[in-house]
């Protein structure tokens with residue numbers, strides 16, 4: 071028994087912890103940074119003030135995690151972020167394809183507590199810090215009201231991933247809040263004061279069918295939305311959760327210190343919306359609906375942005391500028407909102423989103439404070455202008471940046487450097503390479519790993535796909551919208567040389583299609599490419615053809631001379647040659663056959679509308695706001711989005727065995743994968759060396775469909791394992807002995823550490839076809 075005598079003031083229990091890195095904020099940026107650092111070998115304390123991890127993606131707030139894939143609604147193909155965030159999303163897809171936010175919580179928790187190098191402090195709020203010099207944080211102070219414990223957290227390095235930037239603010243780091251003028255950085259999309267300079271908070275709610283009539287008596291604080299919300303007629307029973315992101319408020323207030331005021335206003339709106347749905351009489355279908363959940367804390371979009379040595383701006387995004395120190399990428403649209411949010415007038419769009427033609431790099435210099443020497447910044451607070459923040463703020467992008475911070479912290483500890491020193495050119499390449507090894511994708515970079523024995527191996531395969539036909543299956547589909555088949559020509563035999571282009575040599579390829587016409591008509595066909603190799607915006611039309619069709623089944627031979635087409639279009643930069651797009655314009659009198667075959671690095675795309683991300687088929691700014699005009703050509707989600715059935719001559723040999731050593735782990739301007747022939751009964755890859763090698767580790771990268779956005783809440787996904795991902799793999803030594811085996815794989819990266827190093831002159835990697843319609847593929851193999 072404890073019997074405490076009356077005394078004066080008491081202090082709470084105090085605990086001191088020491089680590090290499092203290093990460094403040096358990097949102098996806100902080101979490102992915104902490105895991106990356108811990109796996110790289112340094113000690114991390116991850117402290118977050120919430121009971122669950124994930125920040126805005128947690129079950130407390132319930133936003134779906136997105137990034138450059140943008141719901142598959144822009145032209146960023148295979149753009150899901152890599153590394154830890156990919157591992158989390160792929161795992162979530164496997165366990166939770168119906169997107170239950172509580173299950174996502176468990177995955178985040180499991181991943182963090184599985185790391186022996188992480189000490190996790192939940193429910194613990196950082197509120198103060200000490201500095202050892204004007205530019206150096208020495209310790210931070212935090213308090214957990216659940217265990218009534220006060221923490222002193224000491225470390226040489228800190229990362230602020232707290233969303234509002236508590237560490238940056240308290241330490242005196244330079245920051246901004248609100249929007250820059252157009253003049254400051256020449257950003258033509260910078261908003262006016264009337265439009266608003268800050269994005270507001272939102273609160274979500276879920277409803278469910280109770281199976282019986284449910285009455286709702288609103289709390290007295292609920293708004294009458296018919297009086298308060300000009301756009302109240304947009305509320306309905308179908309849209310809730312992430313679809314009501316526009317219940318937004320606070321953009322004209324102080325989004326840090328007035329958060330509680332903002333939350334109250336949002337609760338008034340949410341309960342008012344529910345009152346309107348239940349009691350207005352306009353929604354008889356809501357009779358059995360009940361409120362299942364309303365957020366207790368708001369999702370915060372914007373508050374402080376901290377200044378690093380570089381500030382990301384609009385032009386970096388739109389022009390996809392490359393920086394020597396790119397360590398992550400973004401690809402969400404520049405997405406700004408009117409500060410009046412839910413109270414905006416009818417006719418004013420709740421968001422203003424403008425996409426780029428492809429993904430853009432995020433420099434390392436955006437990820438540390440310019441004046442606090444040992445402070446990394448991650449998440450929505452990175453060094454970006456208000457306009458650029460409109461894109462970089464989303465969670466998968468934030469997480470990707472967080473991962474870069476985690477690896478940078480490890481390198482700083484190892485080399486005795488401060489974050490700024492690591493930005494020097496001699497260090498940055500090493501950071502980039504270490505990140506690429508973890509699966510991080512960085513635009514325009516590929517892994518060059520001298521330690522990797524595969525780089526010295528002769529590589530061959532039991533077979534390589536030569537793409538000569540996509541076999542028709544099922545009923546032909548009416549061409550209600552324009553379609554295009556992406557064809558990987560960049561490393562296939564049909565790619566002309568510069569000499570071919572200059573001399574107009576014949577470098578031809580032919581496609582054969584079998585469209586069905588209801589009556590005689592013309593089929594409008596185009597051959598397009600992208601102006602940048604790794605982009606997938608087909609913005610250059612190389613050739614246009616009008617093909618007369620007869621009634622019934624037609625056989626259309628389309629022969630293209632690529633060398634000539636490129637010369638005519640003055641496109642001589644062959645390094646920038648990526649996929650070709652065989653475009654067939656909409657014609658409702660025509661039906662096209664499609665194929666059930668799905669192949670790594672091969673996609674069909676369609677010129678459709680996806681309002682959720684402001685894709686109306688074509689992006690056309692009506693005034694000069696510094697963004698491009700271009701068409702959207704996007705895939706459809708499975709089970710739709712089949713490849714067009716066609717024949718190709720000569721067969722496209724873009725799926726070669728040696729692709730596994732080219733340092734790219736996803737399709738970019740080419741598939742970057744070894745893909746086996748579907749007829750090959752036992753697909754395998756053979757690595758051979760001139761002499762015996764000592765091997766203790768093998769790393770394999772699988773195709774988990776980097777085109778799939780894997781939204782974490784509200785959406786159901788058609789599969790829990792990606793159809794391209796090989797499940798069963800065996801690795802054999804030069805005596806044909808099995809040295810490792812993977813069964814039922816669903817992850818992108820598998821690292822096999824052998825119990826004992828082996829000596830062998832070859833490795834055979836047997837990879838089962840994932841299914842009858844999908845041939846075996848490997849993106850990358852590395853051996854150490």
Ligand SMILES: Cc1cc2nc3c(=O)[nH]c(=O)nc-3n(C[C@H](O)[C@H](O)[C@H](O)COP(=O)(O)OP(=O)(O)OC[C@H]3O[C@@H](n4cnc5c(N)ncnc54)[C@H](O)[C@@H]3O)c2cc1C
Pocket residue numbers: 094095096097098099100117118119120124125126127133134135136137194195196197231232233234236270271272273315368369370371448449450451463464465466468
């Ligand atoms: C309504 C809304 C819709 C959005 N839509 C999308 C979308 O569709 N997809 C998408 O990806 N993004 C979306 N965003 C943007 C995105 O959610 C945020 O920009 C994002 O959460 C940034 O990640 P973060 O890790 O920086 O911050 P957060 O997710 O906010 O994580 C920060 C964490 O730090 C903790 N913390 C704060 N202060 C302290 C402290 N003093 N001590 C300890 N811990 C602290 C917080 O509690 C939180 O857990 C949306 C945002 C909002 C609000």
